[in-house]
Amino acid sequence: MKPNPDLLFKALADPTRRALFERLCLDGEATVGALTAGAGVSQPAVSKHLAILKQAGLVQGRGEGRQTHYSAQQGALAPLIDWTGRMNRFWEARFDDLEDLLKRMDQ
Amino acid sequence: MKPNPDLLFKALADPTRRALFERLCLDGEATVGALTAGAGVSQPAVSKHLAILKQAGLVQGRGEGRQTHYSAQQGALAPLIDWTGRMNRFWEARFDDLEDLLKRMDQ
DNA sequence: TTAATTCATAGCCAAAGAGTTATAAATGAT
DNA sequence: ATCATTTATAACTCTTTGGCTATGAATTAA
Numbered sequence: 001m002k003p004n005p006d007l008l009f010k011a012l013a014d015p016t017r018r019a020l021f022e023r024l025c026l027d028g029e030a031t032v033g034a035l036t037a038g039a040g041v042s043q044p045a046v047s048k049h050l051a052i053l054k055q056a057g058l059v060q061g062r063g064e065g066r067q068t069h070y071s072a073q074q075g076a077l078a079p080l081i082d083w084t085g086r087m088n089r090f091w092e093a094r095f096d097d098l099e100d101l102l103k104r105m106d107q
Numbered sequence: 108m109k110p111n112p113d114l115l116f117k118a119l120a121d122p123t124r125r126a127l128f129e130r131l132c133l134d135g136e137a138t139v140g141a142l143t144a145g146a147g148v149s150q151p152a153v154s155k156h157l158a159i160l161k162q163a164g165l166v167q168g169r170g171e172g173r174q175t176h177y178s179a180q181q182g183a184l185a186p187l188i189d190w191t192g193r194m195n196r197f198w199e200a201r202f203d204d205l206e207d208l209l210k211r212m213d214q
Numbered sequence: 215t216t217a218a219t220t221c222a223t224a225g226c227c228a229a230a231g232a233g234t235t236a237t238a239a240a241t242g243a244t
Numbered sequence: 245a246t247c248a249t250t251t252a253t254a255a256c257t258c259t260t261t262g263g264c265t266a267t268g269a270a271t272t273a274a
Binding site: 005006009010012013015018021022025026028072074077080081084085087088090091094 | 112113116117119120122125128129132133135179181184187188191192194195197198201
């Protein structure tokens with residue numbers, strides 16, 4: 001239920017998968033057929049990619065008749081945003097230290 | 108020189124590699140030997156991972172005598188932060204539309 | 215000079231991954 | 245009831261990847 005960063009990174013590492021997710025983010029809901037039209041791969045390939053994205057918590061599928069409408073899952077990127085933020089923050093912390101050092105040296 | 112998101116995602120998709128990068132972010136510079144001690148894999152494996160991280164622009168190596176000091180590259184995560192931000196923003200846009208719709212329905 | 219240390223590269227292997235075609239399962243249309 | 249459509253799964257192939265050992269290249273120590 002709670003998607004760890006590992007699944008997210010792995011899921012988004014593949015360009016085809018990332019393109020699918022981007023499309024769902026930008027254009028909203030879409031059926032497998034519509035997604036297959038845009039992607040450069042076969043329908044089974046798209047279905048497999050969607051399954052992986054779903055497993056990672058990035059998308060959800062809503063069955064309606066014989067077709068499945070997929071959409072991006074809100075908040076799914078939060079762990080990624082957290083992680084990148086943390087890494088950046090620590091770098092800035094060291095940068096602040098350097099600034100402090102330079103300031104002290106300046107006096 | 109400008110690291111595209113694909114290289115970044117691919118580089119950070121591997122847990123060992125992500126752990127190396129995290130360590131460099133949190134603890135600053137470290138030699139290959141020191142990094143190998145922490146990682147659960149052989150020294151050649153660490154070297155290969157570092158090469159990939161370097162290729163992605165995530166780290167840099169400073170040769171000093173027979174050892175190489177690696178450190179996290181500042182700003183390297185910017186494309187990732189951009190991308191996640193964009194994806195999130197579009198979702199929020201749709202959310203705002205929904206709010207507008209609900210507000211209009213309310214009247 | 216010789217020996218030891220540190221890192222990178224080469225070469226190999228097993229596992230994972232992304233793609234395909236074929237087909238099953240479910241639904242909708244005739 | 246039959247046929248068509250839509251999606252998911254199965255079975256397979258091929259490539260990529262992450263790991264290892266062995267070794268080379270460069271530097272430092274004895």
